Amino acid sequence: xxxxxxSAEVAQARADGAAIVALESTIITHGMxxxxxxxxxxxxxxDIRAAGAVPATMAVINGTLHVGLEDDQLTSLxxxxxxxxxxxxxxxxxxxxxxxxxxxxxxxxIAARLAGISVFxxxxxxxxxxxxxxxxxxxADLMELAQTAVTVVAAGAKAILDVDKTLEVLxxxxxxxxxxxxxxxxxxWSRGSKLKAPLRMNDPAAIASGHAMRVALGxxxxxxxxxxxxxAAEIPAEEMAPIIATAQADALRAGITGKAVTPYLLQRIFxxxxxxxxxxxxxxxxxxxxxxxxxxxxxxxxx
Ligand code: PSU
Ligand code: MN
Numbered sequence: 357x358x359x360x361x362x363s364a365e366v367a368q369a370r371a372d373g374a375a376i377v378a379l380e381s382t383i384i385t386h387g388m389x390x391x392x393x394x395x396x397x398x399x400x401x402x403d404i405r406a407a408g409a410v411p412a413t414m415a416v417i418n419g420t421l422h423v424g425l426e427d428d429q430l431t432s433l434x435x436x437x438x439x440x441x442x443x444x445x446x447x448x449x450x451x452x453x454x455x456x457x458x459x460x461x462x463x464x465x466i467a468a469r470l471a472g473i474s475v476f477x478x479x480x481x482x483x484x485x486x487x488x489x490x491x492x493x494x495x496a497d498l499m500e501l502a503q504t505a506v507t508v509v510a511a512g513a514k515a516i517l518d519v520d521k522t523l524e525v526l527x528x529x530x531x532x533x534x535x536x537x538x539x540x541x542x543x544x545w546s547r548g549s550k551l552k553a554p555l556r557m558n559d560p561a562a563i564a565s566g567h568a569m570r571v572a573l574g575x576x577x578x579x580x581x582x583x584x585x586x587x588a589a590e591i592p593a594e595e596m597a598p599i600i601a602t603a604q605a606d607a608l609r610a611g612i613t614g615k616a617v618t619p620y621l622l623q624r625i626f627x628x629x630x631x632x633x634x635x636x637x638x639x640x641x642x643x644x645x646x647x648x649x650x651x652x653x654x655x656x657x658x659x
Contacts, residue, residue, distance in 0.1 A: 360471070374656075377473070379477060381464075383479055396641065404646075417429060417456050418456060482497035485516070502530055504576070505575075508579070512544050514543075533554045534553065536582065538553075546590050546593045560654045583640075596625075602624075
């Protein structure tokens, strides 16, 4: 028996056959500082409701996998220091030992699939880190996209990653990478990039059909939808490049490795941009939540 609990809202949505959108919790515990993290988490849930779907934020609390968090659980998770960051490798061990942890993209996909949820919104996925030829640091998120049938809406990949290599690994793993409404693969803080996305779709119905077709074909993995940040919130890539380089150099000097790398870089970039990176991050997550809700609603029509 899996210790799994639905929030009251998600339980009702399941009974009603409503559209549900999964949300991760590592973005709350390791991706943004308190108190903005909890405010953003609530706002994103509200955006999904406003779009006609129901949010399901995932986390493991005292060994139970929660699909949808009650407000007090969300608040407590956002305030707790030193919460574990759970990826595919960590989830079962955390649950088996009664632990508490926040779910990354990989772990959120696993939780979503267990709960029968097909669409998930986040900010940025993990990927191949710069210098991976030495560090071998490649996020488990990429392998998860290859094996778990959940459509993930993100704003492309952060330039803390080697974006070319990230796209190569996704191609090798057979993951459809779909830019929404444009040719270019969006670069998280900026809408454009020099890279062309492998696929382009212009409406949520097509993305939902793509998801359903993969399931019908018996293909196990998901889709990555790369949704460009809203124009008003963009930060030019030239502005971010030196900041990222500094954060990267700091990480190297501080000897940061493994799971700590991504949270360290996100925190350093937040400090170095005096919070501007966070504003952009908030705008793009909300934008992704809205698109994910539309895809979930379209997918429900196909069911
Ligand atoms: N990228 C972001 N914000 C985030 C993360 C990545 O812009 O919050 C988080 C996500 O939870 C993602 C995880 O799944 O970091 C990837 O960590 P790693 O690189 O250690 O796999
Ligand atoms: Mn890593």
